[in-house]
Amino acid sequence: MTAATKAEMGFERHAYARVGLLGNPSDVYNGKALSFTITDFSATVRLRPSPELLIQPHPHHDLVAFPSLPHLREDYHCCLKIGVPKHVEVSRLQNEGYYGGVRLLMAICKVFYNHCIQNNISLKAENFTLSYDTNIPRQAGLSGSSAIACAALNCLLDFYDVRHLIKVELRPNLILDAEKELGIVAGLQDRVAQVYGGLVYMDFSQEHMDKLGHGIYRPLDVNLLPPLYLIYAENPSDSGKVHSSVRQRWLNGDEFIISCMKEVAQLALDGHRALLQKDCTELARLMNRNFDLRREMFGDDVLGSVNIKMVEVARSVGASSKFTGSGGAVVALCPDGEAQAELLHKACQEAGFVVQKIKVAPSVLSDEELTSLSTC
Numbered sequence: 124m125t126a127a128t129k130a131e132m133g134f135e136r137h138a139y140a141r142v143g144l145l146g147n148p149s150d151v152y153n154g155k156a157l158s159f160t161i162t163d164f165s166a167t168v169r170l171r172p173s174p175e176l177l178i179q180p181h182p183h184h185d186l187v188a189f190p191s192l193p194h195l196r197e198d199y200h201c202c203l204k205i206g207v208p209k210h211v212e213v214s215r216l217q218n219e220g221y222y223g224g225v226r227l228l229m230a231i232c233k234v235f236y237n238h239c240i241q242n243n244i245s246l247k248a249e250n251f252t253l254s255y256d257t258n259i260p261r262q263a264g265l266s267g268s269s270a271i272a273c274a275a276l277n278c279l280l281d282f283y284d285v286r287h288l289i290k291v292e293l294r295p296n297l298i299l300d301a302e303k304e305l306g307i308v309a310g311l312q313d314r315v316a317q318v319y320g321g322l323v324y325m326d327f328s329q330e331h332m333d334k335l336g337h338g339i340y341r342p343l344d345v346n347l348l349p350p351l352y353l354i355y356a357e358n359p360s361d362s363g364k365v366h367s368s369v370r371q372r373w374l375n376g377d378e379f380i381i382s383c384m385k386e387v388a389q390l391a392l393d394g395h396r397a398l399l400q401k402d403c404t405e406l407a408r409l410m411n412r413n414f415d416l417r418r419e420m421f422g423d424d425v426l427g428s429v430n431i432k433m434v435e436v437a438r439s440v441g442a443s444s445k446f447t448g449s450g451g452a453v454v455a456l457c458p459d460g461e462a463q464a465e466l467l468h469k470a471c472q473e474a475g476f477v478v479q480k481i482k483v484a485p486s487v488l489s490d491e492e493l494t495s496l497s498t499c
């Protein structure tokens with residue numbers, strides 16, 4: 124293949140799904156988090172040079188052509204294509220909503236360009252076509268939305284050759300800003316894990332945020348993690364969709380919420396220590412406490428019965444468990460080892476949940492990017 128053909132084909136960048144191990148959702152409340160990315164699921168964005176700037180809709184996630192109104196309502200066309208039998212009345216609109224990834228790609232392009240203008244970063248006057256694919260389950264608390272935006276940002280950084288001009292620590296802010304443009308309520312935890320890759324300890328204290336414009340992020344050795352398991356429901360139809368008042372209560376100075384969030388943040392710090400000491404029993408205790416505090420703050424209606432059941436099924440065999448994100452998937456730890464993991468598999472299968480051993484992803488930063496990280 125000639126160099127010219129290669130350039131025309133463009134290139135791909137990936138971003139992995141992330142698991143919040145401890146501290147979430149305190150990242151949204153100036154807390155702390157310990158999170159990592161997993162190779163089990165990822166989003167891919169492809170960029171190729173083109174005469175005009177084009178954002179390509181995904182054939183499934185952004186499907187807009189239907190044979191008829193009934194097809195649009197039930198999306199049979201799509202279901203059949205992905206192998207779901209027609210009698211299983213899965214509707215994409217009902218399950219996944221009206222939006223795909225196109226809006227995320229547009230928003231990250233806009234935020235990236237604004238950032239470059241504001242920081243006098245000049246960009247070559249060339250255009251591109253962006254397309255994407257993802258297998259990260261939606262509404263699963265595995266950060267599917269930010270994975271698409273993160274992979275796209277990596278494409279833009281490389282296409283314009285500006286990686287060295289946009290600090291690693293600031294990139295999660297750009298991804299979050301893109302999602303804020305769309306009204307997606309989220310925190311920095313996911314974006315930090317996806318920009319860095321691997322395992323990261325994060326501190327979002329107001330003091331650091333004000334002084335640095337970002338939190339303090341410490342990449343850690345992924346080998347510190349014990350074997351962990353991911354549990355999720357294949358078709359999470361009744362996951363928590365009830366609006367939560369926690370944010371408003373926190374803003375109003377509600378003492379209960381404020382003290383719970385502080386305790387959740389502290390769990391990440393304690394978990395960092397437990398990892399270094401290889402203390403699985405303590406890690407398991409912290410994970411359970413994390414979920415219990417979330418449940419006290421948000422209430423069962425917000426968390427959703429299927430999500431709560433996943434946590435409880437794991438706990439029924441003595442495993443510790445908590446949400447990976449805001450709900451939809453659960454991360455579990457078996458402090459008693461392999462035999463307990465087998466019981467976990469059995470219990471999850473009986474309850475109709477998918478369970479798999481997590482494959483932790485490595486850091487994605489280059490040596491140059493790693494040495495550029497601030498050491499404060």
Ligand SMILES: Nc1ncnc2c1ncn2[C@@H]1O[C@H](COP(=O)(O)OP(=O)(O)O)[C@@H](O)[C@H]1O
Nearest residue numbers: 184222223224257261262263264265266267268
């Ligand atoms: N698999 C996907 N394909 C296309 N777009 C997606 C996908 N997952 C998320 N999105 C986009 O991100 C938005 C937020 O989705 P959500 O399910 O809340 O993501 P998350 O996995 O981050 O919780 C969606 O409205 C959609 O625009």
Ligand SMILES: O=C(O)[C@H]1O[C@H](OP(=O)(O)O)[C@H](O)[C@@H](O)[C@@H]1O
Nearest residue numbers: 147148264265266309310448449
């Ligand atoms: O509530 C949480 O734990 C997280 O919720 C969001 O992540 P998601 O994967 O979309 O559920 C949010 O973006 C994170 O910052 C929260 O920690």
Ligand SMILES: [Mg+2]
Nearest residue numbers: 266267268269
């Ligand atoms: Mg998200």
